[in-house]
Amino acid sequence: MSPRTEAANQQIRKERQRNILDAALKLFAIKGLSATKISDIAVEANLSYGLIYHYFNTKDQIFTELVKEAMKISINVFKQGSKLPVGPLEKIKIITEKIIDDGYSGRGVYYFLLMIEAANSDIVPAEVKKFRERRKGIYHRLLTPIIIEGQRIGEIIEEEPVRLATAYFALIKGLALLYPRINLAKELPTAEIVLNLFKKKRD
Amino acid sequence: MSPRTEAANQQIRKERQRNILDAALKLFAIKGLSATKISDIAVEANLSYGLIYHYFNTKDQIFTELVKEAMKISINVFKQGSKLPVGPLEKIKIITEKIIDDGYSGRGVYYFLLMIEAANSDIVPAEVKKFRERRKGIYHRLLTPIIIEGQRIGEIIEEEPVRLATAYFALIKGLALLYPRINLAKELPTAEIVLNLFKKKRD
DNA sequence: GTCTATAAAAGGATAGAC
DNA sequence: GTCTATCCTTTTATAGAC
Structure with a gap:
C-alpha cells in the first residue's frame, strides 16, 4: 500500500x-450551545471524541465558525433578493420563499436556528458577540429600503418601516423555531400569508 | 427574642x-435551561447556593414548576380573550395587545421565552415533555375557531386557518425572542401591524 | 489521521454547622 | 431558615498509542 499523498490528506x-461542522450545526440548532456536548457531536458525526479536538480547539470555536457561515448565507439571501428587477413586494416574496423553501429545508433551517441562538443568547462566545455587534442592524438595513420603496409606490401598508421589518423578522424567526415541530404539509404558512403582513387592507 | 411562629415561617x-422561581425564570428565559447554573440562580436571587436545594430538589424541578405556571397563564390569555363579546378580529387584537403590552413586560416576557424553550427544546425534563404532549395543539385549538368565525363574517382573509394560526404564533414567538434586544419605543410592532396578517387585502 | 485513556475543570447535589 | 464546605458526576480538554 502506497502512502497517502499530501493532496489526499488535505482532502480528508x-x-x-x-x-x-455539519454535525455540530444540527445539534447547536436543536439543543443550543450549552446543551450540546462534544461527545454528542462526535456521535452525530460518527467520529471519535478525540478527533474533534484534532480539528478544532474548543467547542466555542466550532460554534463561532458556524455562526460566521450562517450570517454570510442569510445576508446573501437578502442582498441577492434586493437586486432582482421586480417590485418591492415581489422581492420580499422571493426572499421569503427562498427562506421558507430552500433555506428552511436541509441545512438551511439549522443555519437559521443557529442564528437565533447567536443573535439572542447571552452565553455565546465573546467572538460571536463582537461579530454580532459589528453586523448589528444589518438585516434591518437590507429590508427597510425595500419596505419604503413599497410604500412609495403604494404596494405596502403605511406603517412605520422599522416596526414592519421587526414584525417580519419576528415571523421568520418564529417559523424557524416552529419548523422542526410542525406538520409542514398542513401547517407551514405560505409565503403568501407571510406577505399579507405588508399588504394594504381593504377599506 | 421570641421564636418565630409557624405562620411566620410559612410566610418566609x-x-x-x-x-x-423569579430568579430562575429570568435566567432560564434568557440563557436557557442548560446554560443556567444553580449558582447563577443563587446569585440572582441573593441567596446562598445551598438554600436553593433546601426549597427544590433539582434544577429540573424548578424548570418544570415554571413551565406549568407559564402555560397556565398563556392559555388563560387566550381563553379570556375568546369569551369577550366582540368580533373575531377584535378578540385577536385584544389577545395580542395583552401579550405585547402586559404579557411581554415585567415577568410576562420571561414566561413566554420560557414557553419557547419548553415547547421546542429536546433537552427539557421528561415531565415537561409529558406536560407538553398532553397540551399539544392547545393554542391552535383556541385560536382556530376565532379565525374561522372571522372568515365566516368576512373579517379575515381566506387562507387556511391552520396556516394562518401558525403564522400568528410564529410572529408572537419571534417577538418574544426579539423583545429583550430591540428598542421597544421605536421597533416593537404595534398590535395593528400584527393584526394586518389576518386582514383581507386589496386585489 | 484516528483512536482510547487520562487529567483537569465545572457544575449538580448533599452534609452538617450555625 | 440559612450558610459553607465537601462529594461526586459530567464534561471539557490533553496525551500518547496505533
Whole structure:
C-alpha cells in the first residue's frame, strides 16, 4: 500500500472538518450551545471524541465558525433578493420563499436556528458577540429600503418601516423555531400569508 | 427574642420559593435551561447556593414548576380573550395587545421565552415533555375557531386557518425572542401591524 | 489521521454547622 | 431558615498509542 499523498490528506482534513461542522450545526440548532456536548457531536458525526479536538480547539470555536457561515448565507439571501428587477413586494416574496423553501429545508433551517441562538443568547462566545455587534442592524438595513420603496409606490401598508421589518423578522424567526415541530404539509404558512403582513387592507 | 411562629415561617418559605422561581425564570428565559447554573440562580436571587436545594430538589424541578405556571397563564390569555363579546378580529387584537403590552413586560416576557424553550427544546425534563404532549395543539385549538368565525363574517382573509394560526404564533414567538434586544419605543410592532396578517387585502 | 485513556475543570447535589 | 464546605458526576480538554 502506497502512502497517502499530501493532496489526499488535505482532502480528508477538509471532509472531516465539514463532517464535524455539519454535525455540530444540527445539534447547536436543536439543543443550543450549552446543551450540546462534544461527545454528542462526535456521535452525530460518527467520529471519535478525540478527533474533534484534532480539528478544532474548543467547542466555542466550532460554534463561532458556524455562526460566521450562517450570517454570510442569510445576508446573501437578502442582498441577492434586493437586486432582482421586480417590485418591492415581489422581492420580499422571493426572499421569503427562498427562506421558507430552500433555506428552511436541509441545512438551511439549522443555519437559521443557529442564528437565533447567536443573535439572542447571552452565553455565546465573546467572538460571536463582537461579530454580532459589528453586523448589528444589518438585516434591518437590507429590508427597510425595500419596505419604503413599497410604500412609495403604494404596494405596502403605511406603517412605520422599522416596526414592519421587526414584525417580519419576528415571523421568520418564529417559523424557524416552529419548523422542526410542525406538520409542514398542513401547517407551514405560505409565503403568501407571510406577505399579507405588508399588504394594504381593504377599506 | 421570641421564636418565630409557624405562620411566620410559612410566610418566609413562600417568599423564598417565589424569590427562587423569579430568579430562575429570568435566567432560564434568557440563557436557557442548560446554560443556567444553580449558582447563577443563587446569585440572582441573593441567596446562598445551598438554600436553593433546601426549597427544590433539582434544577429540573424548578424548570418544570415554571413551565406549568407559564402555560397556565398563556392559555388563560387566550381563553379570556375568546369569551369577550366582540368580533373575531377584535378578540385577536385584544389577545395580542395583552401579550405585547402586559404579557411581554415585567415577568410576562420571561414566561413566554420560557414557553419557547419548553415547547421546542429536546433537552427539557421528561415531565415537561409529558406536560407538553398532553397540551399539544392547545393554542391552535383556541385560536382556530376565532379565525374561522372571522372568515365566516368576512373579517379575515381566506387562507387556511391552520396556516394562518401558525403564522400568528410564529410572529408572537419571534417577538418574544426579539423583545429583550430591540428598542421597544421605536421597533416593537404595534398590535395593528400584527393584526394586518389576518386582514383581507386589496386585489 | 484516528483512536482510547487520562487529567483537569465545572457544575449538580448533599452534609452538617450555625 | 440559612450558610459553607465537601462529594461526586459530567464534561471539557490533553496525551500518547496505533
